[in-house]
Amino acid sequence: xxxxxxxxxxxxxxxxxxxxxxxxxxxxxxxxxxxxxxxxxxxxxxxxxxxxxxxxxxxxxxxxxxxxxxxxxxxxxxxxxxxxxxxxxxxxxxxxxxxxxxxxxxxxxxxxxxxxxxxxxxxxxxxxxxxxxxxxxxxxxxxxxxxxxxxxxxxxxxxxxxxxxxxxxxxxxxxxxxxxxxxxxxxxxxxxxxxxxxxxxxxxxxxxxxxxxxxxxxxxxxxxxxxxxxxxxxxxxxxxxxxxxxxxxxxxxxxxxxxxxxxxxxxxxxxxxxxxxxxxxxxxxxxxxxxxxxxxxxxxxxxxxxxxxxxxxxxxxxxxxxxxxxxxxxxxxxxxxxxxxxxxxxxxxxxxxxxxxxxxxxxxxxxxxxxxxxxxxxxxxxxxxxxxxxxxxxxxxxxxxxxxxxxxxxxxxxxxxxxxxxxxxxxxxxxxxxxxxxxxxxxxx
Amino acid sequence: xxxxxxxxxxxxxxxxxxxxxxxxxxxxxxxxxxxxxxxxxxxxxxxxxxxxxxxxxxxxxxxxxxxxxxxxxxxxxxxxxxxxxxxxxxxxxxxxxxxxxxxxxxxxxxxxxxxxxxxxxxxxxxxxxxxxxxxxxxxxxxxxxxxxxxxxxxxxxxxxxxxxxxxxxxxxxxxxxxxxxxxxxxxxxxxxxxxxxxxxxxxxxxxxxxxxxxxxxxxxxxxxxxxxxxxxxxxxxxxxxxxxxxxxxxxxxxxxxxxxxxxxxxxxxxxxxxxxxxxxxxxxxxxxxxxxxxxxxxxxxxxxxxxxxxxxxxxxxxxxxxxxxxxxxxxxxxxxxxxxxxxxxxxxxxxxxxxxxxxxxxxxxxxxxxxxxxxxxxxxxxxxxxxxxxxxxxxxxxxxxxxxxxxxxxxxxxxxxxxxxxxxxxxxxxxxxxxxxxxxxxxxx
Numbered sequence: 018x019x020x021x022x023x024x025x026x027x028x029x030x031x032x033x034x035x036x037x038x039x040x041x042x043x044x045x046x047x048x049x050x051x052x053x054x055x056x057x058x059x060x061x062x063x064x065x066x067x068x069x070x071x072x073x074x075x076x077x078x079x080x081x082x083x084x085x086x087x088x089x090x091x092x093x094x095x096x097x098x099x100x101x102x103x104x105x106x107x108x109x110x111x112x113x114x115x116x117x118x119x120x121x122x123x124x125x126x127x128x129x130x131x132x133x134x135x136x137x138x139x140x141x142x143x144x145x146x147x148x149x150x151x152x153x154x155x156x157x158x159x160x161x162x163x164x165x166x167x168x169x170x171x172x173x174x175x176x177x178x179x180x181x182x183x184x185x186x187x188x189x190x191x192x193x194x195x196x197x198x199x200x201x202x203x204x205x206x207x208x209x210x211x212x213x214x215x216x217x218x219x220x221x222x223x224x225x226x227x228x229x230x231x232x233x234x235x236x237x238x239x240x241x242x243x244x245x246x247x248x249x250x251x252x253x254x255x256x257x258x259x260x261x262x263x264x265x266x267x268x269x270x271x272x273x274x275x276x277x278x279x280x281x282x283x284x285x286x287x288x289x290x291x292x293x294x295x296x297x298x299x300x301x302x303x304x305x306x307x308x309x310x311x312x313x314x315x316x317x318x319x320x321x322x323x324x325x326x327x328x329x330x331x332x333x334x335x336x337x338x339x340x341x342x343x344x345x346x347x348x349x350x351x352x353x354x355x356x357x358x359x360x361x362x363x364x365x366x367x368x369x370x371x372x373x374x375x376x377x378x379x380x381x382x383x384x385x386x387x388x389x390x391x392x393x394x395x396x397x398x399x400x401x402x403x404x405x406x407x408x409x410x411x412x413x414x415x416x417x418x419x420x421x422x423x424x425x426x427x428x429x430x431x432x433x434x435x436x437x438x439x440x441x442x443x444x445x446x447x448x449x450x451x452x453x454x455x456x457x458x459x460x461x462x
Numbered sequence: 463x464x465x466x467x468x469x470x471x472x473x474x475x476x477x478x479x480x481x482x483x484x485x486x487x488x489x490x491x492x493x494x495x496x497x498x499x500x501x502x503x504x505x506x507x508x509x510x511x512x513x514x515x516x517x518x519x520x521x522x523x524x525x526x527x528x529x530x531x532x533x534x535x536x537x538x539x540x541x542x543x544x545x546x547x548x549x550x551x552x553x554x555x556x557x558x559x560x561x562x563x564x565x566x567x568x569x570x571x572x573x574x575x576x577x578x579x580x581x582x583x584x585x586x587x588x589x590x591x592x593x594x595x596x597x598x599x600x601x602x603x604x605x606x607x608x609x610x611x612x613x614x615x616x617x618x619x620x621x622x623x624x625x626x627x628x629x630x631x632x633x634x635x636x637x638x639x640x641x642x643x644x645x646x647x648x649x650x651x652x653x654x655x656x657x658x659x660x661x662x663x664x665x666x667x668x669x670x671x672x673x674x675x676x677x678x679x680x681x682x683x684x685x686x687x688x689x690x691x692x693x694x695x696x697x698x699x700x701x702x703x704x705x706x707x708x709x710x711x712x713x714x715x716x717x718x719x720x721x722x723x724x725x726x727x728x729x730x731x732x733x734x735x736x737x738x739x740x741x742x743x744x745x746x747x748x749x750x751x752x753x754x755x756x757x758x759x760x761x762x763x764x765x766x767x768x769x770x771x772x773x774x775x776x777x778x779x780x781x782x783x784x785x786x787x788x789x790x791x792x793x794x795x796x797x798x799x800x801x802x803x804x805x806x807x808x809x810x811x812x813x814x815x816x817x818x819x820x821x822x823x824x825x826x827x828x829x830x831x832x833x834x835x836x837x838x839x840x841x842x843x844x845x846x847x848x849x850x851x852x853x854x855x856x857x858x859x860x861x862x863x864x865x866x867x868x869x870x871x872x873x874x875x876x877x878x879x880x881x882x883x884x885x886x887x888x889x890x891x892x893x894x895x896x897x898x899x900x901x902x903x904x905x906x907x
Contacts, residue, residue: 085897095907116897134899359801360840393897395805399886399904400848400893441844444907448845452530452561452838454579459844461906462540462889 027064043157044072044104051102051439074371076347076386077416078107078161079409081401084114084172085393087139092398094152099406099445101156103413103436108153109225109388111163112141115171120146120162124214125207127176146218161278162219164211165227167197167262179203182242184235195235199262200245209269216273224270228263229280229327256286260317267318278323278347284339323385326350333374340380349388352412355396357404361450363433364426367411372420387416406447407437472509488602489517489549496547496884519816521792521831522861523552523606524854526846529559529617530838532584537843539597544851544890546601548858548881553598554670554833556608557586560616565591565607569659570652572621591663606723607664609656610672612642612707624648627687629680640680644707645690654714661718669715673708674725674772701731705762712763723768723792729784768830771795778819785825794833797857800841802849806895808878809871812856817865832861851892852882 048068053061079100081088097108112120118132121140130136141149150160166173174181174194179201181194198204216224233255236242242258251257260283267277323345326335332350339346351369358365366389372381389412391405411433414423423429430450438455440447446459493515497508524545526533542553557565563577566585575581586594595605611618619626619639624646626639643649661669678700681687687703696702705728712722768790771780777795784791796814803810811834817826834857836850856878859868868874875895883900885892891904 086894087899087903089903089905091905091907117899135901138901139899139903356804357802359803395894395896397894397899397903398906399891400845402907403845403848446844446907449531449840449842451840454532454562454584454842456580456583458532458534458584458842460534460536461843462536462847 027062029060029062043101043155044106047101047104051436072104072106072417073419074384074386074416076107076388077105077413078109078347078349078386078388079105079405080109080111080349080388080390080392082111082114082391082393082396083119083141084111084117086397087117087119087134088393088401089398090141090145090148092401093149095402095445096405097149097153097156097158098443099402099409099440099447100158102440102443102445103406103410104417105389105409105413106158107386107388108149108158108160109163109390110149110160111165111225111392113163113172114165114169118172118176120164122211122214124210125177128173129176131176132172132174143218150219159221159223160219161221161223161225162215163225163227163278164215165225165229165280166208166266167199167259168229168231169227170197173197177207180207182235182239185238185240188240191238193235195239196231197262198242199236199258199265200242205265205269208266212266212270212273212275216270216275222274222276223278223323224275225278225325226263226266226270227280228259228266228283230282231259233259260286264317267322271319276321276323277318278325279318281324281326281328281335281339283318284324284342284344321345323347325388327353327390329353336371336374336384337376337380340376340383343383345383345385347386347388348384349390352387352389353392354389354405354408354412355392355394363408363411363450366408367415367423367426367429369412369415370420371415387412389413402446403448406440406445407433407450408448410436410440410447472507474505474507488546488600489551492546492549496881517549517551517862518864519829519831519861521552521833522550522858523554523792523794523831523833524550524850525554525556525794525833525835525837527556527559527836527838527841528564528586529556529562531842532562532564532579533838533846534843535586535590535593537846538594540847540890541850542594542598542601542603543888544847544854544885544892545603547885547888547890548851548855549862550834550854550858551603552831552833553594553603553605554608554835555594555605556610556670556837558609558617559614563617563621565609567656567659569655570622573618574621576621577617577619588663595664604666604668605664606666606668606670607660608670608672608723609660610670610674610725611653611711612644612704613674613676614672615642618642622652625652627680627684630683630685633685636683638680640684641676642707643687644681644703644710645687650710650714653711657711657715657718657720661715661720667719667721668723668768669720670723670770671708671711671715672725673704673711673728675727676704678704704728705731709762712767716764721766721768722763723770724763726769726771726773726780726784728763729769729787729789766790768792770833772798772835774798781816781819781829782821782825785821785828788828790828790830792831792833793829794835797832797834798837799834799850799853799857800837800839808853808856808895811853812860812868812871812874814857814860815865816860832857834858847891848893851885851890852878852895853893855881855885855892 052063052066055061081093081096117134118128119140121129121142123143129140133139153160170181180197182196182198183190184193184195185191236255236258246258263279263283270277324339325347326332327349329350336346348371352366354366371384371387389409396404434450434453437447437450441455441459442457493513497511498506500506526538526541562579563573564585566574566587568588574585578584598605615626625642627641627643628635629638629640630636681700681703691703708724708728715722769784770792771777772794774795781791793816797811799811816829816832834854841849879895882892882895886900886904887902
């Protein structure tokens with residue numbers, strides 16, 4: 018909660034006597050700074066003000082994707098600044114993915130030396146990561162790294178032999194690779210070491226484990242995977258294999274005292290799986306190496322795991338299903354602002370109603386927040402900021418403010434225009450919403 | 463025409479012996495500079511090369527709109543640089559429009575002091591304009607200013623009383639204003655003085671006079687305009703009034719030895735006008751209130767006037783019609799790249815075939831070129847460059863290169879990716895086409 022009190026009526030900033038209580042110093046100070054205005058002669062003033070404010074959702078995130086394009090650290094730091102101006106408090110760092118692995122691991126240096134776009138210039142060193150985290154911390158922003166697996170890992174395979182599943186064409190390897198190989202003990206040994214490092218480098222209590230968009234065709238083609246499926250009693254049910262893998266990874270990070278966030282797919286697998294038959298068997302050759310009976314199970318991941326909704330179609334129904342199962346949710350689906358359209362497409366972000374789904378009050382409380390996602394297919398440092406700002410700020414207001422008081426796009430428009438000029442004055446390349454001007458235009462080139 | 467010859471086989475740039483003839487020094491030198499490449503150790507090389515090249519179209523333009531948003535001069539100069547790298551040779555400066563009048567006229571200083579977004583910070587002084595023109599000249603780029611009238615002139619009215627038509631509600635002025643008032647002699651006196659100044663400030667032989675999107679409702683509401691229509695025998699035919707106005711403006715600039723460019727609407731008015739029936743009847747209560755005969759007329763503007771096609775719908779038919787009338791054309795319609803879409807929308811610019819319309823060879827020769835238009839509703843210096851580049855470069859290749867040799871989007875893709883990295887290395891914030899990286903990423907923020 019944040020309380021700001023300024024008296025008297027209208028005072029020059031330098032003379033202001035502020036009776037100000039900030040229990041959240043960064044957001045409170047930010048609010049205060051945005052109360053300051055200039056008169057026509059350039060003097061700074063604050064009007065008499067009393068603010069008693071608090072965020073509607075506690076998780077207000079921005080996702081940056083540094084795998085599809087590399088983002089220089091300066092671009093990330095600038096994003097953190099602008100996030101603070103909009104009161105975002107979570108930087109979801111989608112740091113690696115198929116195209117490149119820029120994270121320089123101290124345990125597995127080959128991951129970036131072979132998997133980054135360039136081993137020297139397109140990486141995040143340990144020092145870079147520390148710089149991002151400490152810059153974020155000063156703004157009250159938590160940094161949650163995502164190491165997405167078992168899919169989205171093509172770049173991992175370059176520096177870590179045997180990590181990915183060899184795909185087969187008929188009875189011979191095709192030379193291509195699929196998702197992480199879930200049948201080898203070495204996979205889990207590798208992941209245990211990697212996540213041990215990552216858990217210590219990124220101090221936040223959350224870690225994002227991905228788990229989305231796993232294609233099964235390569236697994237299906239591989240005889241070792243098929244043998245493993247048989248041994249485990251998974252039948253032909255690949256969602257079971259995926260669930261088995263994700264549960265293993267979640268358990269690894271749980272043991273490191275991290276709370277996991279995973280994409281909604283992990284919940285969906287569970288749903289698919291639990292509608293299936295009962296007994297699962299482990300045999301010699303699997304890494305448990307004993308025969309076991311596994312009863313019909315629920316979701317075998319810790320109850321505090323957060324599900325992350327990204328699929329645009331049917332996201333309200335998904336909100337219902339996941340919260341009905343008692344799990345917490347972060348909503349990203351309606352805020353994929355890498356998707357651009359001509360015109361005032363910030364409306365789309367602003368008019369999202371995260372709790373407008375069918376469920377009890379208890380269920381609604383399980384929606385801990387939302388996230389604006391800037392996937393990197395078409396974005397790098399050249400266009401990141403104008404594409405993020407002020408469009409992301411529309412989502413930020415939805416996540417911070419009371420729904421009733423911010424229901425009108427028309428009323429939001431001049432406020433967002435002013436805010437955009439504030440961003441520009443502070444050096445953020447925030448693009449215009451429509452025809453007009455700012456007193457202080459962007460002067461860079 | 464441009465001839466570049468480099469020998470021998472592969473030579474360090476510093477040792478190169480160049481047998482190079484450049485009859486167009488800027489484009490030839492630009493081609494040469496783009497032949498230079500770095501090896502893995504950073505040395506610069508040129509391979510043996512022989513280029514004999516010339517542009518397909520002589521008019522290869524970019525439109526910037528400095529009225530809907532003000533663009534600092536530095537942003538314009540940078541655009542000129544990137545234009546030269548893509549071999550654009552016309553900067554169409556849509557300098558004023560409804561929202562603001564940033565051009566500081568020496569004859570009518572009130573136009574910008576009252577019509578600009580800000581009279582001191584959001585204007586182009588005479589010195590700014592000279593700077594733009596001389597920078598462009600060094601790159602072989604002509605600067606064609608557009609002073610669009612009679613529509614798109616709301617900002618003009620602020621600094622020039624009686625210039626715009628007072629609109630009426632019933633029998634009383636409503637307080638709002640419409641297009642330029644075409645019935646007052648003072649209008650033409652003003653325009654004569656303004657264009658005399660503009661013709662001398664902008665030395666290029668072309669001048670753009672606009673003439674698009676004139677709404678007739680205000681003219682219709684105004685009793686003086688109606689009386690004028692009556693006097694002139696225009697009946698209720700407002701396109702005739704518009705044509706009358708545009709012909710007057712074209713004649714003013716012709717007398718100043720300028721060749722006019724006008725938007726297609728001016729041709730369309732002519733067509734509408736001449737296709738109307740011969741006798742038009744007005745009665746009491748209508749605004750001409752008399753019966754008159756109006757002869758069928760031709761287009762009364764100089765034959766060398768260039769028509770500028772901007773309407774996306776039916777632009778091929780318009781190409782046919784205008785060239786059939788023996789008039790020259792510049793095509794902008796398919797290159798409105800202010801319109802953005804998610805994904806690789808540069809394909810749209812690349813696959814345009816400007817001569818793919820029904821007409822004779824003689825007609826095709828009348829298409830003197832094309833123009834990539836960046837209208838300013840959603841664009842200012844914060845996002846101009848990533849939105850322009852490299853998407854505009856796709857249009858540039860279409861306008862420069864042989865159609866047969868550049869028919870494949872797939873073949874163009876890696877070439878455009880490389881070129882985009884060249885732009886980034888040269889300091890242009892050119893956005894990425896798709897997943898990947900440049901050796902030298904953009905390092906600004």
